[in-house]
Amino acid sequence: MLAVGLMSGTSLDGVDCALVEIEGVDRQTTVALREFMTYPMPTATKARILEACAPGGGDSRLLCSLHAELGHLFSRAVGAVCAAAGVKPSSLGFVASHGQTIWHEPDASRAYEDDERYHAGTLQLGDAARIAWDHNVRVVYDFRAMDMAAGGQGAPLVPFSETVLYGSRALNRVLLNVGGIGNVTVLPKGCNEDGVFAFDTGPGNMAVDEACRRLFGVEYDDGGCIAARGRVNEQVLADLMSNEFFSADPPKSTGREMFGAQFVEDFLRAHADMAAEDVVATLTELTALSVVRACEQFVVPRLDGALDELIVGGGGAHNATLMARIAQRMPGVRVCTQDELGYSSDAKEAIAFAVMGNQTIVGRSSNVPSATGASARAILGSIINPPRSE
Ligand SMILES: Nc1ncnc2c1ncn2[C@@H]1O[C@H](COP(=O)(O)OP(=O)(O)OP(=O)(O)O)[C@@H](O)[C@H]1O
Ligand SMILES: CC(=O)N[C@H]1[C@@H]2OC[C@@H](O2)[C@@H](O)[C@@H]1O[C@H](C)C(=O)O
Numbered sequence: 058m059l060a061v062g063l064m065s066g067t068s069l070d071g072v073d074c075a076l077v078e079i080e081g082v083d084r085q086t087t088v089a090l091r092e093f094m095t096y097p098m099p100t101a102t103k104a105r106i107l108e109a110c111a112p113g114g115g116d117s118r119l120l121c122s123l124h125a126e127l128g129h130l131f132s133r134a135v136g137a138v139c140a141a142a143g144v145k146p147s148s149l150g151f152v153a154s155h156g157q158t159i160w161h162e163p164d165a166s167r168a169y170e171d172d173e174r175y176h177a178g179t180l181q182l183g184d185a186a187r188i189a190w191d192h193n194v195r196v197v198y199d200f201r202a203m204d205m206a207a208g209g210q211g212a213p214l215v216p217f218s219e220t221v222l223y224g225s226r227a228l229n230r231v232l233l234n235v236g237g238i239g240n241v242t243v244l245p246k247g248c249n250e251d252g253v254f255a256f257d258t259g260p261g262n263m264a265v266d267e268a269c270r271r272l273f274g275v276e277y278d279d280g281g282c283i284a285a286r287g288r289v290n291e292q293v294l295a296d297l298m299s300n301e302f303f304s305a306d307p308p309k310s311t312g313r314e315m316f317g318a319q320f321v322e323d324f325l326r327a328h329a330d331m332a333a334e335d336v337v338a339t340l341t342e343l344t345a346l347s348v349v350r351a352c353e354q355f356v357v358p359r360l361d362g363a364l365d366e367l368i369v370g371g372g373g374a375h376n377a378t379l380m381a382r383i384a385q386r387m388p389g390v391r392v393c394t395q396d397e398l399g400y401s402s403d404a405k406e407a408i409a410f411a412v413m414g415n416q417t418i419v420g421r422s423s424n425v426p427s428a429t430g431a432s433a434r435a436i437l438g439s440i441i442n443p444p445r446s447e
Contacts, residue, residue: 153414235373281378
């Protein structure tokens with residue numbers, strides 16, 4: 058069956074679209090990537106999302122409008138990836154659409170701390186009916202809600218597909234995704250799903266991207282060249298690492314609320330005298346160090362034997378400075394990118410949603426409770442059937 062997975066992540070660089078050939082379910086699932094593209098996110102849409110994501114920033118009219126606007130964008134993205142592959146969208150078995158996260162506050166205690174009007178929750182926008190109507194195709198969407206209802210964090214959800222696709226009998230593997238946020242999935246050797254766990258490590262590219270925008274007028278640090286020119290300020294780095302998110306036990310997840318624009322604004326105000334390159338170098342090192350510490354503190358102690366491989370995916374895999382810093386801090390571990398193993402670093406999350414959508418349409422679960430903290434396995438997502446029967 059052909060299917061499309063869509064992921065519009067926290068980096069807001071575009072909509073990742075993976076057209077896959079998918080067969081089987083559960084651990085017998087096989088997936089082959091037929092076509093991949095990152096469908097561009099218009100600058101004005103990105104600005105509206107950032108406005109909606111800012112605390113107190115999005116009024117109901119903007120949120121409603123964005124829901125429709127993103128539905129149209131996702132629908133065009135499906136059309137584009139299918140056109141590139143010469144496939145009719147209506148022939149797809151399904152589209153699995155993550156949506157755009159606008160707010161993610163999984164922790165009731167944190168949410169209630171400052172104002173008891175606020176409940177824990179997660180919100181992804183992008184009207185799935187638009188995709189279904191435009192292409193007369195079945196759409197699976199809203200994947201995080203059910204895991205949260207089951208007491209989980211609603212994230213990370215990639216561990217299911219990582220287990221299916223990368224589990225090894227002989228090696229202890231960690232899959233690191235460096236998107237806006239960094240997250241790891243730990244696959245202990247033997248591929249036993251109950252041993253799998255995962256959590257967000259902290260900022261991925263998010264803080265570096267924001268600093269690059271403000272200090273250099275570019276969207277990201279291409280290849281890590283800016284960071285390579287700067288010097289890491291160890292004292293500042295140590296202060297940043299004292300953030301209690303890093304020492305908190307998993308399961309844990311985070312987002313723009315903690316490491317987004319406000320975080321960088323506070324950082325730049327507190328360190329106004331730092332050279333711009335040093336800011337980028339220090340924030341890049343924060344990503345590297347938070348990943349390495351997370352592995353030392355929370356991963357290695359739970360493994361039988363040593364950590365063998367750290368496989369990096371997501372856009373951060375293209376940041377050579379980041380990759381080198383992680384590798385240097387992890388002697389004895391094979392640090393490589395997914396591309397080096399023959400998989401696409403960029404397509405990983407979009408493929409993951411295709412794998413989850415495939416589970417959902419046959420009534421199978423796809424959360425990993427040991428990763429999200431949910432009380433049980435659950436079938437994720439809502440399904441819209443093709444709206445026209447002809
Ligand atoms: N050539 C490159 N050099 C350095 N960084 C890059 C390069 N290409 C992409 N990136 C980084 O990767 C980011 C996009 O990564 P990705 O698409 O994995 O994130 P996302 O899916 O939006 O985020 P998340 O996984 O947190 O939801 C860009 O914002 C940029 O920081
Ligand atoms: C709430 C939300 O959208 N979280 C994203 C984000 O981007 C990376 C990290 O933070 C991860 O927790 C998650 O996405 C991936 C696809 C996941 O759920 O596994």
